[in-house]
Structure formats: structure tokens, C-alpha cells
Amino acid sequence: MTTVRHTLYMAIRHLRELWRQPWFVAVTLVQPVIWLLLFGTLFKKVIEIPGFHAHGSYIGFLVPGVVAMSALFSSGWSGMALIEDLNKGVTDRFLVSPVRREALILGRLVKEAVVVLIQSVIIVVLALLVGATLPGGVVGVAALLAVAAILGGAFGALSNGFALIARQEEALIGAVQFVLLPLTFMSSAFLASNLIPHRIRVISDFNPLNWAVVAGRAATSTNVDWGTVASRAGFLAALMALCLAFATRAFRAYQRSV
Amino acid sequence: MHAIEATNLVKKYPKDVTALDGLSFAVEQGTVFGLLGPNGAGKSTTVKILTTLATPDSGHARVMGIDVTNQPDRVRRTIGVVTQGSGVDVQATGRENVRLQGQLYGMGGTPLERRASELLDQFGLADAADRIAKGYSGGMQRRLDIAMALVHDPRVLFLDEPSTGLDPEVRAQMWDEIRRLSSDRGITVLLTTHYLEEADQLASRLAIVDRGKVVGEGTPDELKRELRGDAIQVELAAESNGAVHAALERVDGVRDVTVTGRALRARAEDGGRAVPVVLQALEAHGVTVASVRVARPSLDDVYLRFTGRTFDAAEAEAAEVKQ
Numbered sequence: 001m002t003t004v005r006h007t008l009y010m011a012i013r014h015l016r017e018l019w020r021q022p023w024f025v026a027v028t029l030v031q032p033v034i035w036l037l038l039f040g041t042l043f044k045k046v047i048e049i050p051g052f053h054a055h056g057s058y059i060g061f062l063v064p065g066v067v068a069m070s071a072l073f074s075s076g077w078s079g080m081a082l083i084e085d086l087n088k089g090v091t092d093r094f095l096v097s098p099v100r101r102e103a104l105i106l107g108r109l110v111k112e113a114v115v116v117l118i119q120s121v122i123i124v125v126l127a128l129l130v131g132a133t134l135p136g137g138v139v140g141v142a143a144l145l146a147v148a149a150i151l152g153g154a155f156g157a158l159s160n161g162f163a164l165i166a167r168q169e170e171a172l173i174g175a176v177q178f179v180l181l182p183l184t185f186m187s188s189a190f191l192a193s194n195l196i197p198h199r200i201r202v203i204s205d206f207n208p209l210n211w212a213v214v215a216g217r218a219a220t221s222t223n224v225d226w227g228t229v230a231s232r233a234g235f236l237a238a239l240m241a242l243c244l245a246f247a248t249r250a251f252r253a254y255q256r257s258v
Numbered sequence: 259m260h261a262i263e264a265t266n267l268v269k270k271y272p273k274d275v276t277a278l279d280g281l282s283f284a285v286e287q288g289t290v291f292g293l294l295g296p297n298g299a300g301k302s303t304t305v306k307i308l309t310t311l312a313t314p315d316s317g318h319a320r321v322m323g324i325d326v327t328n329q330p331d332r333v334r335r336t337i338g339v340v341t342q343g344s345g346v347d348v349q350a351t352g353r354e355n356v357r358l359q360g361q362l363y364g365m366g367g368t369p370l371e372r373r374a375s376e377l378l379d380q381f382g383l384a385d386a387a388d389r390i391a392k393g394y395s396g397g398m399q400r401r402l403d404i405a406m407a408l409v410h411d412p413r414v415l416f417l418d419e420p421s422t423g424l425d426p427e428v429r430a431q432m433w434d435e436i437r438r439l440s441s442d443r444g445i446t447v448l449l450t451t452h453y454l455e456e457a458d459q460l461a462s463r464l465a466i467v468d469r470g471k472v473v474g475e476g477t478p479d480e481l482k483r484e485l486r487g488d489a490i491q492v493e494l495a496a497e498s499n500g501a502v503h504a505a506l507e508r509v510d511g512v513r514d515v516t517v518t519g520r521a522l523r524a525r526a527e528d529g530g531r532a533v534p535v536v537l538q539a540l541e542a543h544g545v546t547v548a549s550v551r552v553a554r555p556s557l558d559d560v561y562l563r564f565t566g567r568t569f570d571a572a573e574a575e576a577a578e579v580k581q
Contacts (some may be wrong), residue, residue, distance in 0.1 A: 009361045020390075085347075093345030093406070097362045099333045195327045225278045258312050 003100045010107020029119045032070035036062055051192030053209030055241040056133035056222040063127045064216030067120045067148045068209050075152035076176040079163025086167055103248045105160050109153045118153035120145050136220035147233050151212040154240035162245035164254045183209040211235045216221035259321050261287040261414050261446035266317035269303050277303040290440045290447040291295035292461030298574040300470040301450035302342055305418045309339045317531055322413055338407030342418040346399045348392040351436050354408055363410035377405040399426035414446045433459055445531035454557040466564050481560045488529030490551045492522040495546035505543035518571050
């Protein structure tokens with residue numbers, strides 16, 4: 001109960017900050033939107049290749065991939081704000097108060113989830129405007145948003161845990177850059193999985209970003225396969241729990257070093 | 259029961275840096291206690307351990323009788339902490355800062371709102387309360403730090419270098435506020451400082467910390483009295499350590515001779531009478547004097563007496579170690 005309350009207080013703090021500086025939502029959205037519009041237009045004809053039919057148009061096929069990618073992009077930077085708090089002494093102030101450690105991470109994840117949801121809605125609306133159809137309907141889109149939020153939570157937690165251990169902006173920037181594009185391209189974000197080379201497909205089965213893409217795509221296609229959606233969502237939830245445990249434990253590593 | 263008890267605290271950091279080397283002291287309830295020492299002496303590490311942020315490698319500490327390593331959560335409810343630098347969330351308003359701090363201690367609703375207004379008012383932040391703290395001056399942020407630390411009415415307040423980075427006028431205001439805290443509310447205050455003047459002004463008892471140990475303890479007056487007599491400060495025209503010691507070795511009534519660079523310090527029962535004798539002896543040994551001064555003992559002299567170094571030299575040394 002205390003953890004829930006503390007999470008709420010911390011989430012209010014971060015959401016208030018977001019409310020005061022809403023352009024942060026746009027900053028990490030720029031790149032995914034460019035991918036969506038550029039690839040969507042450039043590879044329009046791809047829809048004629050077998051494997052894409054169920055999505056109406058290539059841009060409709062792209063939506064889950066771009067949503068997952070933008071979730072990763074924005075939540076990956078979550079640790080930057082924590083490093084700033086560490087440098088300013090704000091985190092130390094919290095750590096000597098009775099606040100629950102989990103809440104210090106969860107509060108940030110709530111904010112990341114909100115950002116992911118806003119960005120995803122923007123991407124979906126943009127895609128619909130340029131002609132995507134998303135046959136799965138509103139329920140499908142809701143499922144897509146949910147898996148994107150969980151993916152964002154997992155990587156947000158990972159980013160915060162890493163921030164507590166490395167405590168340097170440069171190190172976090174390096175780590176995020178190192179992870180983002182490989183995860184994006186070793187997935188079916190841009191290409192139907194039956195067209196991906198076998199080796200990369202094997203890797204992509206273990207790629208959390210791909211779990212979100214597969215789940216989101218299954219949810220937004222003509223014949224929704226809820227089994228696939230549920231299993232990938234389950235993997236993502238498990239990953240998030242793991243990352244949360246890691247980030248919470250990272251406070252101990254931090255406190256040992258001060 | 260003491261408000262704070264630290265016994266034989268030892269803390270080492272990687273690369274064999276010993277921050278605390280068996281540090282012990284005790285603070286009586288309702289007093290202002292000062293930990294005085296240069297940067298790098300181990301004061302901040304001590305505060306981190308006492309406030310449950312860090313854990314000692316060995317030794318133990320209690321705050322209001324509660325062990326800091328075994329029951330950190332109970333200690334956290336008992337203490338208020340103002341960390342070095344500032345812990346203010348600069349993206350939030352002063353009121354939002356205080357409110358969140360109170361919520362973490364289980365406060366809420368009207369009592370918390372009332373408490374926040376009262377504290378903001380008391381620390382002269384009433385007008386700025388609903389402005390974003392980013393626009394606050396250094397002094398205002400520091401006062402907000404203290405207001406936050408007091409929101410849950412702690413029994414013990416830790417102030418780590420509270421006036422670092424503040425200009426003299428703001429510092430004087432800060433001192434008044436700290437004094438009022440202990441006299442009006444009976445809060446025990448542990449204060450770390452590397453300002454001799456601050457320790458002299460605020461602390462009813464002092465521990466001098468050097469290289470992770472307490473090397474001297476007492477009231478500021480006791481510490482100064484222990485020095486007996488006056489301080490003689492001589493500025494030499496050139497560095498000449500050996501000759502000075504040879505010259506003053508046999509001068510009656512002159513004690514504790516130390517030379518740092520061109521600064522010679524010594525103690526004498528009656529400074530006025532000792533000066534001509536000292537000057538004569540120096541001249542006889544070919545040491546040229548640039549200037550001479552007699553002073554009542556200051557905490558700087560106390561520091562020198564307990565650590566064998568002047569405060570400035572210790573600071574410089576600490577800065578070097580850091581690099």
C-alpha cells in the first residue's frame with residue numbers, strides 16, 4: 001500500500017514536470033514519425049509481397065513497429081532525469097526519507113508509460129491520416145498501446161538501473177545508442193518475419209522489441225490471434241518485473257558507493 | 259540517552275581511500291554540535307552514515323538510541339537532513355517540494371498544507387512559495403532545503419555544510435535560523451562545516467575532524483582555552499625552517515612553534531612580552547622578519563594545535579588528494 005502511495009506521489013512529480021515541459025514528448029517522437037512517413041511512402045509497393053496482406057497497407061503494417069520503436073526511444077532516456085536528480089542531491093534527499101525504493105523507479109515508469117501512450121496515439125492518428133487501415137479496430141489499437149507501454153516500462157526501468165550504476169550521462173547515452181538500432185533492425189518492425197533471414201529471425205524471437213511488434217501486429221491485423229498477443233505481452237511483463245527488480249537493487253549499489 | 263552516538267566508525271572507499279578511520283563522538287539532546295574540518299576530512303561521510311545513506315565498514319552509530327544500520331527506516335523517521343549542495347527539485351515550486359517531502363512521511367490533507375504554509379512562511383518563502391524553484395536564489399534554495407527537512411518535525415537535524423556557496427549576508431541569516439531551531443524547538447542539530455567562524459558562532463560543542471578521526475573535542479571556548487595564552491604570528495621574509503626552530507628552541511615561555519612556508523606560528527602566555535624576545539632570537543640566527551602579529555587564540559589555532567597543520571594547508575592537501 002505504501003509503495004502504491006509513494007509511487008503515486010513520485011508519478012505526480014514527474015507528470016507535473018512533463019505538463020510544464022510538454023515538448024519533451026515531441027523530441028523523441030520526431031525520429032519514429034519520420035521513419036513512419038518516409039518508409040511508409042518509400043516502400044508503399046511492399047504491400048504486394050506475400051506476408052503483408054493482413055495489414056491493408058504497408059504503412060498499416062509499419063504502425064506496430066514504429067510504435068514499439070518510439071516506446072523504446074523515449075523510455076530508454078528515462079535514466080537521464082535520474083542522473084540529474086543524483087547530481088542535484090534530490091535522490092539523496094529521498095533516500096534518507098522513508099520512501100520505498102521501488103516507488104522511486106515506478107513513479108518514473110508511470111510517466112514513461114504516459115509518454116509512450118501519448119506518442120503512440122499520435123503515431124496511430126498520423127498513420128490513419130495517411131491511409132493506414134488497421135483492421136484490428138479500436139480493441140487492437142488498445143492492445144498495441146498496452147504492449148508498447150509495458151515495453152517502455154521495461155526499458156525505462158533498465159535505463160534507470162543503469163543510470164544508478166554508471167551515474168554518467170555519457171555512459172547512458174552510449175548504452176542507449178548501442179541498444180536502440182540493433183534491436184529495431186533485428187526485429188520484424190519493417191519487414192514481415194517470413195521475409196527476414198533465418199538467423200535474424202532466431203535472434204528476433206528473443207528481442208523484447210520484437211515481442212511488442214509481434215503482439216501489436218497480431219492485435220491490429222484482420223484475424224486477431226489473441227494467443228500470440230497474450231504470450232508476447234506476458235514475456236514483456238516478466239521482463240519489466242525483472243528490470244524493475246534490477247533497478248531497485250541498483251539503489252543498493254549506488255548507496256554502497258557514496 | 260545521547261541524540262547521536264558514533265562509535266569507531268570506519269569507512270574505506272575503493273583505491274584504498276580511507277574516509278573514516280575510527281571516528282567517535284556523542285551529541286547531547288537539544289544542542290548544536292559541530293563537526294569541523296577541511297574538505298576531505300570525513301565529515302560528509304560521517305553524515306551519510308548517520309543519515310542511513312551509506313553504511314560503515316565497521317563501528318556503529320545510533321540516532322536517538324536507534325541503530326542506523328539495523329533499523330534505518332526508524333532512523334529516517336526521526337531525522338531531517340539537509341545534504342551538501344541542495345536537494346531542491348528545481349522544476350517544482352517551493353510548496354510542491356515541501357508537500358512531496360511531507361507525503362513521504364505519511365502526512366497529507368489539510369494538516370500538511372497548513373504545515374507547508376507555516377514552514378514556507380517561517381523561512382521567508384511565502385511570496386515565492388508558488389513559483390518554480392529554478393528561479394530561487396542560492397539562499398532561498400537553502401532555506402527551502404531546511405524547510406523540507408523540518409516538515410515532519412524531526413528530533414535530530416543534520417546540516418551538511420549548510421552555508422557553502424552563500425554570500426556573507428545570507429550566511430548570517432542562516433546562522434540566526436539555525437540558532438532559533440535549537441533554542442525554540444529543542445531540536446538537536448549536527449552541523450558540518452569547514453568555516454571556523456561558523457563553528458565558533460553556532461556550535462555549543464565541537465569535534466575537530468582530521469583524516470577520518472576526531473582529534474579534539476570540547477566547547478569552542480574550552481578548545482581555545484586549552485591553548486593557553488596568545489598566538490604569535492610572524493611572517494618571514496624568506497623560508498627558513500631550520501633556523502627558526504634553532505632560534506626559538508631555548509626562548510622561555512614560547513611553545514608550539516610551527517612553520518608553514520613563510521608563516522611562523524607560536525604560542526606564549528603573554529604575547530606582548532614575548533614578541534621582542536622572539537624577534538631578537540630570530541635576528542640572532544639570521545632570520546629576517548617581514549611582519550609580526552599577536553592574536554587571541556582562534557579556532558584556526560585550535561586546528562593547528564590538534565592536527566599540526568593550519569586549516570588552509572589541510573584544505574590544500576585535501577584538494578590535492580582529490581585530484
